[in-house]
Every structure is written in C-alpha cells, then in structure tokens.
Amino acid sequence: MKLYYAPGACSLAGRISLHEAGILADFEKVDLATKVTENGDDYAAINPRGYVPMLVLDDGESVTENTAVLAYIAECEPALSPEGPLARIRLIEILTYLSTELHGAFKPYFHEASETEKAAAGETIAGRLRFLAEQIDDHYLFGRRFTVADAYLFAMLRWAMAFGVQVPANLVDYFERIAASEIVRRSLAEEGLT
C-alpha cells in the first residue's frame, strides 16, 4: 500500500491509522503547492483532485477522500472501529461530521481569507469542538477504544492549536493523551513534525 501525504495534513490520520493497524505501507510526500511528489511525479496526474490523502492498494486500486481512506483502514483492522450493533453507522456518522463540519470549517485558514473570515471560522470550529468534547467521556470518541476517527480529530486539533482556536480543556487532555502514544510520536517524527 502507499499513502500520498503532506506533512501535518489530514493525511496524518491515515499514517497513524496504518501504523495502529500494523499495516506496512510506503509513504510518498506531495508538495501541495507544486503538485509534485517527492519522487518527482506529477501528482495532478496521479490524483486529478490534487489533494491528499490518496491510498493506493496493493492491487493498484486507489482510494481517495479521508473518510473513505480511514474507513478502509478500519475495515482492514476492525479494532480501529467503534463496537456495537451500529458500529459501521457510528463510524460513518463521526467521520462525516469530522470531514464536513470540522475539516471544512478550517478552509479560511488554508485559503485566501480576511482576518474577519478567519475569526468567524475560529468561532465555528470552537463550537464544533465543544460538541465533540461532550462525546469524550472516557479517553476517546468511542470510550476506551482508539479508532480511526480519533486519528482524524487529533490531526485537526493540531491545526486548531496552531491557529489559536479555543480548544475545550478535556480535548486538550485528549490531544495530549494521543500525542504521548508511541505510534503517534513516530508518525509525527516521520513527517518531520515535533
């Protein structure tokens, strides 16, 4: 398998999840500004959408969109999924929320935007983080079980903190708990992040 990624981007969730799943994978860095990969390939030709992540499976099939990439990894390693009769639905539900409501709200920070637009985005993100904070009553989004959704939320909490967005205290604890894990520390180091 190969994950196309950019350091610190949402693709970090895929790297953490692949390592958590014990899946051996190659990682190829994409320069998002030039759309050239570290091997000198034209990423726009590989993935015409131009963004990361993209996961290329061993049979050559490719999976794009972070929710699909993470759902695929959770299918390979069910321990990274929530438990219970509605487990699959709960995973779709939270990944959709994280992608559309939280990740989408960061847009003004990553694209041309005024300070007013960024401040409004910060308010929106803070409100959505407060909602997520209520879901964390025992370690992770789904109790004691670390899932691919936690990897995604962790990646976005890094952004929120870097942009000075207000993060609820229990989410800061949650972030630090995840950041302390050996796999996450290794994943951050592999992307040149400390």
Ligand SMILES: N[C@@H](CCC(=O)N[C@@H](CS)C(=O)NCC(=O)O)C(=O)O
């Ligand atoms: N809808 C995509 C969005 C992914 C996305 O926004 N990726 C960012 C990094 S976090 C990116 O590659 N941005 C560069 C670009 O859009 O040109 C998904 O959920 O996977």
